[in-house]
Amino acid sequence: MDKNIRVKKYLLSAFLLILAGTVLSLFTGKYPLASALLGGEDPQAVKVFLALRLPRTCMALLGGFGLGTAGYVYQMVFHNPLASPDIIGVSSGASAGAAFGILFLSAGAFPVTAASFLGGLTAVALTLALTRLAPGTGQGTIVLAGIAVHSLAQTLLMILKLTADPERELASIEYWIMGSLNAVSLYRLPFTAVLCLFCLAGIFLLRRQVLLLSVDQEEGRMLGVAVEKIRFLVLLLATLLTAAIISLTGLISFIGLIAPHTARLLTKDNSFPTLFLGGLLGSFLLLSADLLARSVTAGELPVSIFTSLLGVPFLLYLMLKRN
DSSP states (O other): OOHHHHHHHHHHHHHHHHHHHHHHHHTOSSSOOHHHHHHTOOHHHHHHIIIIIHHHHHHHHHHHHHHHHHHHHHHHHTTOTTOOGGGGTHHHHHHHHHHHHHHHSOSSHHHHHHHHHHHHHHHHHHHHHHHHHSSOOSHHHHHHHHHHHHHHHHHHHHHHHHHSOTTTHHHHHHHHHHOOSTTOOTTTHHHHHHHHHHHHHHHHHTHHHHHHTTSOHHHHHHTTOOHHHHHHHHHHHHHHHHHHHHHHHOOOOSHHHHHHHHHHHHHOSOSHHHHHHHHHHHHHHHHHHHHHHTTSSSSOOOHHHHHHHHHHHHHHHHHHOOO
16 A cells, blocks of 8 residues: 555544544533533533533643654654653653642642643753753753753652642642643633644644654754754753643643654654654544543543553553564
């Protein structure tokens, strides 16, 4: 089969899966919406649909797409199929920021979201500052700086957890770390959505340069790419994208690993359709995980339970795969 036709079939299949998942997501939950909306006699159903169910579904689609795209960028830049946002400390920084918001800021979801976002950005700023100060200029320097910042943020998180009230604040911190779309609403979505779309637009505009970052650094320069500047810019965009998502949803594991690598396994290349397919697979994974999180039991479970159930076997497969 022609390669382009095969890739188009994968993209079409991903769109169809997402469409089916979107319909299920909009009408799955404790409040029965299908009959109420069709009857048109229940204003509460319309309110639930517009204020809660629709924003939550949109966040699952946008968040999954963003995490899949960001994961693709990290894997291309670091030449590593296991690369993820953790590699430069954004996830751990956002976790520490969220814990700080839960403990010390006023009650409410917005302060925690803002603190998480600022925590992720602070971690990235520290990583990039350490990279600039270090004598090396390769990917290894960024990775080592990210490990240092990750360790620092994890230490701060442990200190904050030790000072938290075990019955109330500690439980909130742990639940945030496990990730959930339960807090997404019509009032909290717009800022995250605008920032995500801005970062995605930047990444797609730089798609040629992103693909060229997968080759040797000297070869990239010969092809006319300002390697250091482009690497810095695309990492910044991918990190802002990740920080914006997890500041609202909490930590969601493995999507940034599974989605882009699965797309690459299917298409067998690093082309732009692979980047787009990785985002679509991320949307489908997060949408599916959220559906399971709110339908498997009477109460709502953290999303990362289901993304981890998918991700751990895949990670073991990557570890055991010879090539």
